[in-house]
Amino acid sequence: MxxxxxxxxxxxxxxxxxxxxxxxxxxxxxxxxxxxxxxxxxxxxxxxxxxxxxxxxxxxxxxxxxxxxxxxxxxxxxxxxxGAMIRDFAIVATAYGVRLEELKKAGAAGILSLFIGVILSFFVGAVTAIAFGYSDAVSITTIGAGTVTFVVGPVTGSALNASSEVVALSIAAGLIKSILVMVTTPFVAKYVGLNNPRSAMIFGGLMGTNSGVAAGLAATDPKLVPYGAMTATFYTGLGCLMAPSLLYLAVTIFYV
Amino acid sequence: MVIYGVALLAFCMLVGIILGELLGRLIGIEANIGGIGIAMLLLIFLSNYLKKSFNLGEITERGIHFWSAIYIPIVVAMAAKQNVMGALDGGFIALLAGGIAVFLSFLLIPLLSKLGNK
Known part of the structure; x- marks a missing residue:
């Protein structure tokens, strides 16, 4: 040897x-x-x-x-x-030392941002799909769901029996979102006031992608990580809940 | 002891994930709803509460601080294992959908921050 x-x-x-x-x-x-x-x-x-x-x-x-x-x-x-196990372990550790008062102050805005974030991303994804010629509710919903996060896309796609090509596309949309959040957050932060626990919680709720939020905040100000990560962790669950049900029904009003 | 801190952290994470899974089942979806967020809340609650009643001790805290400090390198490793190739393969639809979603979400941050913040 x-x-x-x-x-x-x-x-x-x-x-x-x-x-x-x-x-x-x-x-x-x-x-x-x-x-x-x-x-x-x-x-x-x-x-x-x-x-x-x-x-x-x-x-x-x-x-x-x-x-x-x-x-x-x-x-x-x-x-x-x-991987997810070690990453999540470290994310939980960042919560140590967070003051309860800060959370309470931003709690309501954080929850509101979650709903707005999921619906907004879904809407953008769905409209893009329509603009590119998709006209069946299942494909439009799946691409919209993928734009929410790359986990919500395949979960929704398999619930609705979407084609594998559409599911792959939905994953790609979610990945693009996640990578863009990682790369652009440190540049955009100062223009959107992302410099305090409150706006960090809103940021986490709006963007939702765990990896994007985790990396974006780490590169902006590590002190904000726990606040953004906290709301972001509810986002994928909320997306999995809303996309194949409520949001799919909303799409079927306009498309079959 | 350092292990007390690490164990406390691990305990919070497991409890959070279990509750997140249960929450998912309860609503009828195969996904973990906010497990890590629940774990964080539990740790915040415990650390705020424990500090008042008795001291966790500096060495025990070190077991938690280490993981918190190693967070950024872990995120770098996470970035290095992303499916960047797959993302770019999705073509123009994926790029447009993801890009516009991020752009609009950034625009909403100042609006939502102002809301009810007087």
Whole structure:
């Protein structure tokens, strides 16, 4: 066995540990770039997240798989470190130290933003589908649902028996939304007043995509993460509840 | 002990997810409704309550702070495992639907923030 084989087998066997080193290097490079070229104005974590997305694209390009860089055996540990279990564990941890009063103050606005967020995204997705020539209620609803989040799309699609092509499209719409939220939030934040717990809760309710909100706020101001994440976590559930029922019925008024 | 903090965190998460699953079944959908949000509320409630009645202790807190601090690197790993290729393969409809939805949602943040905030 030559040294390269040995190295590969060690790195793959200790995937999670490899992922720690890998992410550490990505974060270091990002903060280095941030300091060197923007005097720290362009947040290091924003660069790190974008770098992650670029690497995910490369991973998908090389392997043709669905899990970005994690589909390359070398980097399989990234799938575990960046998977839902560990991510949600860390999100819950950010709630430690949040004051109850802050939550109470923004509670009502947060709940309202959830409903508006789901309906707005659904509406945009449905109208886009219609504009591109879809005229059956099932396809329009499924694409609308996918625009809510990429989980709501397939859940709705399978409930309504949508074609797999439409379901794939709905997932893509949700993914685009999630990635756009990750990338654009740090730039847009100051123009929309996203700088306090209250607006963070509203942001989480409107956008709803867990990964988008988690990464977008992390790159904007980590202190806001728990507030946005809190409302966002109810969004997918609400979407799964409304899209195949109420929203589908609303579409059938206009389309069969 | 550090493990007390980690265990408390894990306990909150499990209780939250179980309640979220039950909530989903109750309404009749196969999805977890707000499990993580419920877990966060539980942790906030416990930490606010425990602080008043007895001190959690600095070392126990470290077990929670570590996970909170490692959050951004985890998000970077999460970004690296997204299906970016699949998203771009969806073509123009997906791009337009997702893009307009995000744009309009951003516009609504200042409006909703003003609402009832006098």
């Amino acid at each position: 030559n040294f390269l084989d040995l190295l590969e087998s060690v790195l793959v066997k200790n995937g999670l540990i490899t992922a720690f080193v890998f992410v550490g290097v990505v974060v270091w490079v990002s903060y280095f770039l941030s300091d060197k070229f923007s005097d720290g104005k362009f947040h290091g974590s924003a660069i790190a997240i974008m770098l992650g997305l670029v690497l995910a694209y490369l991973g998908g390009f090389i392997t043709g798989g669905k899990n970005g860089l994690a589909d390359i055996t070398f980097f399989s540990g990234i799938g575990l470190l960046g």
